[in-house]
Amino acid sequence: MSSQEENDGLGGIIDGKAIAAEIRAEIRNDVSSLSSVIPGLATVLVGERKDSATYVRMKIKACSECGMESIHRALPADATEGDIIAVVRALNEDACVHGILVQLPLPDGINEENVLSEISIEKDVDGFHPLNIGKLAMRGREPLFAPCTPRGCIELLKRSGVEISGKEAVVVGRSNIVGLPVSLLLMHENATVTITHSRTVDLASVVRRADIVVAAVGRTEMVKADWLKPGCVVIDVGMNSKPDSTRKSGYRLVGDVDFEGCRKKASLVTPVPGGVGPMTIAMLLRNCADAAMKCEKSAAQ
Amino acid sequence: MSSQEENDGLGGIIDGKAIAAEIRAEIRNDVSSLSSVIPGLATVLVGERKDSATYVRMKIKACSECGMESIHRALPADATEGDIIAVVRALNEDACVHGILVQLPLPDGINEENVLSEISIEKDVDGFHPLNIGKLAMRGREPLFAPCTPRGCIELLKRSGVEISGKEAVVVGRSNIVGLPVSLLLMHENATVTITHSRTVDLASVVRRADIVVAAVGRTEMVKADWLKPGCVVIDVGMNSKPDSTRKSGYRLVGDVDFEGCRKKASLVTPVPGGVGPMTIAMLLRNCADAAMKCEKSAAQ
Ligand SMILES: NC(=O)C1=CN([C@@H]2O[C@H](COP(=O)(O)OP(=O)(O)OC[C@H]3O[C@@H](n4cnc5c(N)ncnc54)[C@H](OP(=O)(O)O)[C@@H]3O)[C@@H](O)[C@H]2O)C=CC1
Ligand SMILES: NC(=O)C1=CN([C@@H]2O[C@H](COP(=O)(O)OP(=O)(O)OC[C@H]3O[C@@H](n4cnc5c(N)ncnc54)[C@H](OP(=O)(O)O)[C@@H]3O)[C@@H](O)[C@H]2O)C=CC1
Numbered sequence: 001m002s003s004q005e006e007n008d009g010l011g012g013i014i015d016g017k018a019i020a021a022e023i024r025a026e027i028r029n030d031v032s033s034l035s036s037v038i039p040g041l042a043t044v045l046v047g048e049r050k051d052s053a054t055y056v057r058m059k060i061k062a063c064s065e066c067g068m069e070s071i072h073r074a075l076p077a078d079a080t081e082g083d084i085i086a087v088v089r090a091l092n093e094d095a096c097v098h099g100i101l102v103q104l105p106l107p108d109g110i111n112e113e114n115v116l117s118e119i120s121i122e123k124d125v126d127g128f129h130p131l132n133i134g135k136l137a138m139r140g141r142e143p144l145f146a147p148c149t150p151r152g153c154i155e156l157l158k159r160s161g162v163e164i165s166g167k168e169a170v171v172v173g174r175s176n177i178v179g180l181p182v183s184l185l186l187m188h189e190n191a192t193v194t195i196t197h198s199r200t201v202d203l204a205s206v207v208r209r210a211d212i213v214v215a216a217v218g219r220t221e222m223v224k225a226d227w228l229k230p231g232c233v234v235i236d237v238g239m240n241s242k243p244d245s246t247r248k249s250g251y252r253l254v255g256d257v258d259f260e261g262c263r264k265k266a267s268l269v270t271p272v273p274g275g276v277g278p279m280t281i282a283m284l285l286r287n288c289a290d291a292a293m294k295c296e297k298s299a300a301q
Numbered sequence: 302m303s304s305q306e307e308n309d310g311l312g313g314i315i316d317g318k319a320i321a322a323e324i325r326a327e328i329r330n331d332v333s334s335l336s337s338v339i340p341g342l343a344t345v346l347v348g349e350r351k352d353s354a355t356y357v358r359m360k361i362k363a364c365s366e367c368g369m370e371s372i373h374r375a376l377p378a379d380a381t382e383g384d385i386i387a388v389v390r391a392l393n394e395d396a397c398v399h400g401i402l403v404q405l406p407l408p409d410g411i412n413e414e415n416v417l418s419e420i421s422i423e424k425d426v427d428g429f430h431p432l433n434i435g436k437l438a439m440r441g442r443e444p445l446f447a448p449c450t451p452r453g454c455i456e457l458l459k460r461s462g463v464e465i466s467g468k469e470a471v472v473v474g475r476s477n478i479v480g481l482p483v484s485l486l487l488m489h490e491n492a493t494v495t496i497t498h499s500r501t502v503d504l505a506s507v508v509r510r511a512d513i514v515v516a517a518v519g520r521t522e523m524v525k526a527d528w529l530k531p532g533c534v535v536i537d538v539g540m541n542s543k544p545d546s547t548r549k550s551g552y553r554l555v556g557d558v559d560f561e562g563c564r565k566k567a568s569l570v571t572p573v574p575g576g577v578g579p580m581t582i583a584m585l586l587r588n589c590a591d592a593a594m595k596c597e598k599s600a601a602q
């Protein structure tokens with residue numbers, strides 16, 4: 001992992017892969033110290049989307065690398081809301097399952113809110129239940145689980161030695177799964193947080209105030225070097241495919257930030273891939289391991 | 302109510318008393334159109350705090366003015382958490398009660414979170430339940446009730462013809478009951494929102510960016526004229542007592558904003574008293590009337 005000090009203040013890269021590996025080692029260690037419980041993550045995949053299948057496979061692989069069990073439930077694309085909810089309810093009851101992940105998006109016609117709100121709050125390792133978000137928003141209330149990608153962004157900052165308290169943070173994007181929860185987490189870390197979105201006027205000048213920029217927009221390389229205050233820290237959540245004829249696939253993965261331009265202006269930037277991406281899975285495992293550790297502890301009492 | 306147009310752009314006052322009266326007239330009208338239900342607000346007062354007793358009395362009076370019933374439960378200062386929760390649970394079961402308000406603060410030693418989370422989410426007219434806050438935070442999820450004071454701030458802006466979308470809003474304060482929810486509501490109205498607090502560095506310059514300032518700090522007249530961008534709109538939530546020898550009581554009520562100074566710089570300011578204060582009760586009645594209207598509707602189906 002590069003740090004500000006190693007780079008004369010500019011152009012440092014936050015190595016999300018290395019930090020995620022560090023966190024996974026910690027999890028493996030915690031898991032092996034459990035005596036009566038093996039953390040179990042249930043994955044629910046509905047339909048045949050290739051990207052969703054890939055994500056689920058990555059999560060299952062990461063589980064086994066950390067000494068955790070995974071329980072997989074695949075449903076056909078024409079499963080009804082009732083079918084999916086029945087699977088979720090059975091997993092709620094299953095003592096071997098400590099976390100339940102329903103891979104999104106669900107097929108058209110299925111109400112995601114109805115399905116997600118069936119997940120028992122104690123097993124909501126994605127942290128998307130409104131009750132978890134409410135507790136995340138409120139001071140003095142601990143959510144059982146913070147959403148994984150936002151929690152990963154905060155970990156990247158902390159483990160790179162970035163001071164958050166008192167700093168100006170600008171979050172681009174206000175989605176329920178990234179922009180909003182990362183804004184709340186930054187606020188709890190005592191940053192002065194500005195939340196921006198598609199209706200923000202003169203976004204570039206707003207971003208230019210930021211000591212810490214989090215981009216979660218879903219727009220290829222939208223954030224440019226001249227949007228940045230010199231020396232700021234940039235966390236790029238975006239995952240976009242950009243046409244690239246030099247690749248066999250015909251495209252490559254890029255973020256919401258113009259990486260090459262921005263690294264000359266920022267003190268630290270996350271690359272895409274290899275920045276936030278690996279942290280999301282690491283935090284999912286962390287949440288699931290934490291749930292299992294809580295189980296063992298409360299069984300011992 | 303004064304408006305921007307009437308004041309050549311500066312020094313306008315948002316008359317919260319008049320706007321609250323307007324809202325109460327609307328509620329009275331809605332209540333009288335109900336055929337099978339009379340909205341009922343339950344107030345729970347624990348102990349002998351004079352200010353709390355006054356607030357509860359004001360709420361009961363406002364209820365009756367709008368044609369609503371109030372159900373009052375008084376408990377002694379030494380009531381246990383169990384006693385209070387038993388009262389809340391009985392009110393949850395009572396079909397004549399559409400909203401339950403537990404007057405805060407509760408006596409020392411009582412865990413407010415435990416008590417508030419017992420209020421049935423359908424009757425949480427204060428909107429403080431974490432599930433309501435979570436739904437308030439998330440896009441596309443409707444909370445059953447938005448917290449009253451924050452909702453009152455938005456109503457003041459809207460009914461004064463202030464455009465919120467695309468504007469820069471700065472909220473001073475991030476409390477669970479005012480600063481945080483008002484920030485979320487402004488974000489949903491498409492403002493670019495900055496949330497500030499005691500750890501914000503150079504608060505004055507942050508406030509100076511704002512087209513809309515909401516002050517919810519609890520610090521007497523902290524926000525000064527030279528913190529304001531000329532022509533901005535200022536909502537002052539603060540209620541502080543300031544020593545005043547010309548008053549019989551020895552003090553007077555002032556806000557978090559230096560009203561006399563700021564009105565020369567802002568296009569619109571709320572006074573204290575007579576700004577946000579009257580709106581809080583109006584919104585409480587609105588929430589309770591809405592709950593009763595939903596009841597009648599679902600009974601009819
Ligand atoms: N690394 C990881 O593990 C993860 C990566 N992602 C990636 O992060 C990105 C964001 O994801 P997600 O939050 O789900 O996306 P959403 O599409 O749900 O939200 C995008 C947000 O960006 C805002 N926005 C869109 N266009 C603009 C613009 N031109 N200027 C300013 N704001 C704009 C939208 O504003 P408005 O609200 O006004 O519409 C919205 O709030 C995507 O690239 C996604 O692939 C997501 C999750 C995990
Ligand atoms: N009109 C009405 O109906 C109502 C009025 N009020 C009034 O609104 C005001 C705020 O109430 P409430 O939100 O409950 O208060 P809290 O004390 O719960 O919160 C105050 C907030 O202001 C922040 N703050 C304190 N000092 C400073 C400072 N010097 N600079 C910047 N921020 C600061 C705090 O920051 P930090 O989080 O870092 O501590 C905190 O977030 C009070 O005057 C209260 O009486 C409240 C409710 C209803």
